[in-house]
Amino acid sequence: MSSEWPLWEVFIRGQHGLNHRHVGSLHAPDAEMAINNARDVYTRRNEGVSIWVVRSSDITASAPSEKGPLFDPSNSKVYRHPTFFDIPDEVGHM
Amino acid sequence: MATATLEPTVAQAALVEFLLRIGDNTLILGHRVSEWCGRGPALEEDIALANTALDLIGQTQLWLGLAGEVEGQGRSADDLAYLRDGYEFRNILLVERPNGDFGMTLMRQFVFDAWHYLLLKALEGSADRRIAEIAEKAFKEVSYHLDRSRDLVIRLGDGSAESHRRMQEALDDLWAFTGEMFVGDAADAALAEAGVIPEPQSLKVGWDEIVSDTLTEATLKPPADGYMHKGGRRGVHTEHLGYLLAEMQFLQRAYPGATW
Numbered sequence: 001m002s003s004e005w006p007l008w009e010v011f012i013r014g015q016h017g018l019n020h021r022h023v024g025s026l027h028a029p030d031a032e033m034a035i036n037n038a039r040d041v042y043t044r045r046n047e048g049v050s051i052w053v054v055r056s057s058d059i060t061a062s063a064p065s066e067k068g069p070l071f072d073p074s075n076s077k078v079y080r081h082p083t084f085f086d087i088p089d090e091v092g093h094m
Numbered sequence: 095m096a097t098a099t100l101e102p103t104v105a106q107a108a109l110v111e112f113l114l115r116i117g118d119n120t121l122i123l124g125h126r127v128s129e130w131c132g133r134g135p136a137l138e139e140d141i142a143l144a145n146t147a148l149d150l151i152g153q154t155q156l157w158l159g160l161a162g163e164v165e166g167q168g169r170s171a172d173d174l175a176y177l178r179d180g181y182e183f184r185n186i187l188l189v190e191r192p193n194g195d196f197g198m199t200l201m202r203q204f205v206f207d208a209w210h211y212l213l214l215k216a217l218e219g220s221a222d223r224r225i226a227e228i229a230e231k232a233f234k235e236v237s238y239h240l241d242r243s244r245d246l247v248i249r250l251g252d253g254s255a256e257s258h259r260r261m262q263e264a265l266d267d268l269w270a271f272t273g274e275m276f277v278g279d280a281a282d283a284a285l286a287e288a289g290v291i292p293e294p295q296s297l298k299v300g301w302d303e304i305v306s307d308t309l310t311e312a313t314l315k316p317p318a319d320g321y322m323h324k325g326g327r328r329g330v331h332t333e334h335l336g337y338l339l340a341e342m343q344f345l346q347r348a349y350p351g352a353t354w
Contacts, residue, residue, distance in 0.1 A: 036142070041137075041138060
């Protein structure tokens with residue numbers, strides 16, 4: 001039965017003020033039931049205050065094979081980190 | 095609700111009776127639904143059913159716990175659940191019906207949830223604060239149970255030819271077990287008079303409304319109100335309860351007092 005249902009990705013907001021986080025996926029015939037199923041599968045232990053679901057097929061992902069060209073170039077660019085400023089003592093902890 | 099003073103021992107006996115009835119309903123239905131664990135038609139449904147079963151068993155702990163307290167014989171919720179025989183159970187016959195297929199289980203859940211929802215809503219205003227507090231907690235859980243079973247009854251009733259046929263069969267099969275929810279006796283009348291519980295009959299109008307709206311949307315045909323099976327509330331049960339208890343009570347009967 002579930003093999004006929006589309007796959008949905010589930011995002012849960014744990015507390016007010018935090019971002020929704022991806023928690024997993026499940027099968028459901030439509031969005032409304034995906035929310036219900038997500039409630040039953042992923043919020044049983046009081047994990048959430050809000051649920052998002054999105055069809056897995058609607059997500060565009062970067063290809064693992066492009067990992068090198070996409071991410072390697074940012075590896076050795078220390079100047080992109082704000083570590084070259086002298087912070088005055090008065091500023092305290094940042 | 096009116097407040098009248100009852101003769102204390104009558105009130106106590108009636109109150110214990112009521113608490114056993116509501117607690118046995120949630121216990122037996124909770125056990126029935128738990129029989130689906132690991133067998134649901136999809137992983138998501140399996141978990142949802144297990145959640146429902148756990149909600150009901152959690153409510154049972156509160157209702158039977160209070161029943162034992164009011165009874166005052168030192169019996170705990172566990173004693174009442176595991177050490178009574180069939181004729182001492184007060185659940186309605188509907189909840190001991192075998193699960194059948196998924197459609198049958200859902201239809202049983204839906205007709206029960208619609209009634210349970212209305213009952214708990216009324217009990218939130220009970221003159222007995224202990225009852226009102228349990229009802230308030232259970233009401234939130236049962237509101238979700240009703241949303242879910244109602245939604246699935248509509249989806250499957252108004253689904254494929256096969257799912258429609260199964261849902262109609264389930265409805266026809268279970269209908270004769272719905273009447274018992276609305277029949278009261280002297281204990282109910284005494285408690286209703288004191289504002290502790292609603293008259294069972296008073297829930298019928300609201301139930302009819304929820305059920306007929308849902309069935310219309312589900313394209314299912316409500317059966318005519320004919321003969322209604324009764325007896326569970328008095329301890330007269332169908333043969334199905336015995337098998338259920340044999341499984342549910344086995345451990346405590348074979349190894350009295352076992353804990354883990």
